[in-house]
Amino acid sequence: MRKASLLFGFLALMAVDFSEKKKIKIWMIGDSTMSIKEKKAWPETGWGMPFTNFWDSTVTVDNRAKNGRSTKSFMTEGLWKAVTDELTEGDYVFIQFGHNDEVPTKKTATTPEEFKTNLIKYITETSNKKAIPVLLTSVARRKFDSTGKLESTHEAYSAITRTVAKETNVLFIDIDKKSQALLQDIGVEGSSYLFNQLKPGEHPNYPDGVEDNTHFSELGARKIAQLVLSEIRNLKIELAERIIIPAVKK
Amino acid sequence: MRRKFQNSISGAVILLIVSFAYPAKKKINVYLIGDSTMCTYESNRTPLAGWGMPFANFFDSSVKIDNRARGGRSTRTFISENRWQPIADSLQEGDYVLMQFGHNDEAKEERYKDRYTPVPDYKTNLIKFIAETRAKKAIPVLITPVTRMRFDKEGKIQETHKEYSAAVWEIGISYNTPVIDLDTKSRDLLHQLGAVNSKLLFMQLDSLEHPNYPVGQKDNTHFNEYGARRIAELVLTEIKKLKLELADRIIVTPLRSK
Numbered sequence: 001m002r003k004a005s006l007l008f009g010f011l012a013l014m015a016v017d018f019s020e021k022k023k024i025k026i027w028m029i030g031d032s033t034m035s036i037k038e039k040k041a042w043p044e045t046g047w048g049m050p051f052t053n054f055w056d057s058t059v060t061v062d063n064r065a066k067n068g069r070s071t072k073s074f075m076t077e078g079l080w081k082a083v084t085d086e087l088t089e090g091d092y093v094f095i096q097f098g099h100n101d102e103v104p105t106k107k108t109a110t111t112p113e114e115f116k117t118n119l120i121k122y123i124t125e126t127s128n129k130k131a132i133p134v135l136l137t138s139v140a141r142r143k144f145d146s147t148g149k150l151e152s153t154h155e156a157y158s159a160i161t162r163t164v165a166k167e168t169n170v171l172f173i174d175i176d177k178k179s180q181a182l183l184q185d186i187g188v189e190g191s192s193y194l195f196n197q198l199k200p201g202e203h204p205n206y207p208d209g210v211e212d213n214t215h216f217s218e219l220g221a222r223k224i225a226q227l228v229l230s231e232i233r234n235l236k237i238e239l240a241e242r243i244i245i246p247a248v249k250k
Numbered sequence: 251m252r253r254k255f256q257n258s259i260s261g262a263v264i265l266l267i268v269s270f271a272y273p274a275k276k277k278i279n280v281y282l283i284g285d286s287t288m289c290t291y292e293s294n295r296t297p298l299a300g301w302g303m304p305f306a307n308f309f310d311s312s313v314k315i316d317n318r319a320r321g322g323r324s325t326r327t328f329i330s331e332n333r334w335q336p337i338a339d340s341l342q343e344g345d346y347v348l349m350q351f352g353h354n355d356e357a358k359e360e361r362y363k364d365r366y367t368p369v370p371d372y373k374t375n376l377i378k379f380i381a382e383t384r385a386k387k388a389i390p391v392l393i394t395p396v397t398r399m400r401f402d403k404e405g406k407i408q409e410t411h412k413e414y415s416a417a418v419w420e421i422g423i424s425y426n427t428p429v430i431d432l433d434t435k436s437r438d439l440l441h442q443l444g445a446v447n448s449k450l451l452f453m454q455l456d457s458l459e460h461p462n463y464p465v466g467q468k469d470n471t472h473f474n475e476y477g478a479r480r481i482a483e484l485v486l487t488e489i490k491k492l493k494l495e496l497a498d499r500i501i502v503t504p505l506r507s508k
Contacts, residue, residue: 040503042307043479053296054461190447193476201490202483204308204501219450219476222297226459233458244461246294 021058021242022090027083027131029074029122030096032215033139033224034065040205044196044212045221047139047228054229059242070100070108071118080122089130092239094228095122096175098138099214102157112160119164132237135168137161137176139224142183142191142213150184152176173231179224194220275312276344280496281337283328283379284350286321286472287396287481294462298453299478301396301485308486313499324354325375326367334379341386346496348485349379350432352395352414353471369417376421391494394418394433396481399452399470401445407437430488436481451477 028034028048035046048063055061064083066074074080074097083093100108101115110118119135126133138161141153152158158176165172183191196217200209216224233240282288282302289300306315318337320328328334328351337347355367367375376392383390394415400408409415415433422429440448453469473481490497 039307043304050297053293190450193447193450201487203479204486205503207503208505217476218479219474222460222475229461230458244294246462246464 021056023058023060024242025088025091026055026059026061026239027087027091027093028061028063028065028096029080029083029093030065030136031069031099032065032067033099034063034094034096035067036063036065042205043198043203043217044215045218047216047221047224049225050218050222051225051228054225054243056242056244059239065096068100068108069097070106070110071097071115071122072101072110073108075118075121080125084125084129087126087129087131091129091131092134093122093126093131094134094136095119095126096136096138098154098157098161102138102154112156115157116160116164119161120168123164123168123170132171132239134171134173135161135165136173136228139175140179140183142195144188148188150180152180171235171237173228173235175224175228175231178227178231182223182227193217194223275310275499277312277314278344278346278496278499279314279316279340279342280309280346280348281341282315282317282319282348282350283334283337284319284348284393285323285353285395286319287353288317288350289319289321290317296462297455297460297474297476299473299475301473301478301481303482304475304479305482305485308482308501309496309499310501313496319350322354322365323351324357324365324367325351325372325379326355327365329375329378334382338382338386341383341388343387344495345386345388346391346494347379347383347388348391348393348430349376350393350395351376352411352418356395356411356414369413372414373417373421376418377425380421380425380427389494389496391428391430391489391492392418392422393430393485396432397436397440399440399448401440401448405445407441409433409437428492428494430485430492432481432485432488435484435488439480439484450474451480 033046034048036049037044037046046065048065052061064079066079100106101110103109123133123135137158138154143151143153145151154176162174194216196210196212196215198206198210201207202209287300288302290303291298291300300319302317302319306317309315318333320333354362354365355372357366380390395411398410400410402408411433419429421427451473453467453472453474455463455467457466458464459466
């Protein structure tokens, strides 16, 4: 009898817990390392793609990241406005730029000052909508020196992102640092499998092969998404309570 | 002027060829029959993937990949559960049946007696698939079972399907059926990757690394999405080498300028 009432209490608790979880959206804004790839670009994969598999039914991931975009071009093209128009209280906005900001020869390039100003603008406008900004540094490129030590490829712009995170006291994931550690750990050869590297004839989408040290394979994208997930757990934010819990397997 | 004329002639010839080549491509079905290393998985089991999943991305719109492979099935249970007959019934001329069994046929342990199929029966079942595929003027393709990851102490890759892969070859030769030796090709791949990096292809996860596998996973048989794709690429390479008509239906992508 006592057992039964305990069980009933537990079930009731669970029911309450689930019904109380408000549906939210995770918006993702960023560049090609995060974006959804067209089928013709497969197996190139943005880390936002496997990231959608981590969440329970209360979470919708809306990945708006786009190849080639910087903090500047994401705004001037109206991509950011489309997000703010729909942003709702309790939503999250994952902000990750740098690859197309930090290369001065790119049309999308921003100066360090502009980069900082733009990041703050994303954060402020997210907070204005009572949504929750999460700032990320750029994910590492695969660049090893001759001794097999990974070289940092976003030094200046990751430093700016860190500064902005500190000054605005925003949720922050240093994925540059985490992904560097991952690549170093897997090593020169192993890490090549995390990137879109194909021999000629290996995959029909890349008949002449490809050797990309910036964009991920499906494996690399998932490994990065897993790093982000692990940091979300470490931050102990409400979002972590929405990570999918699988039914117990026999 | 003359060159222009020649160009327009060759242009017209190309157009003519193209316009004949395209409508001539009849729509076909490619049935995949096999086990857990080939089958489709729901997203709640991701990153677990059968190689049939990425394989479906390799072909143009004239091909429909129908992945009927199922986890835990041997040639015997695939038939006894009535999974084969509906395929045999719906086969059309020019369709393909790609068959890869062995993992469950060869499972001799007591707990797997529901699926175990001795080699002579395994061969009989493969012959049945071949004969009934051909009866419909469809094309059977035999595939040896993809390797398990097993390295010895010296880091040398071990054979894990000896008997059953040999049986596939025997049937392939006796019945003049194309064989894709995926067992050998996948072992070559793992050999090339080595004992450490080969793990990147399999369902190997630390606890909490992926929410679908909270306590982690150490699996040397089943592939993750990356391993599945690498295996699918091996199958594709062999399809090209065998010069199967199916190879003409691989998606064509223009070379990229670097």
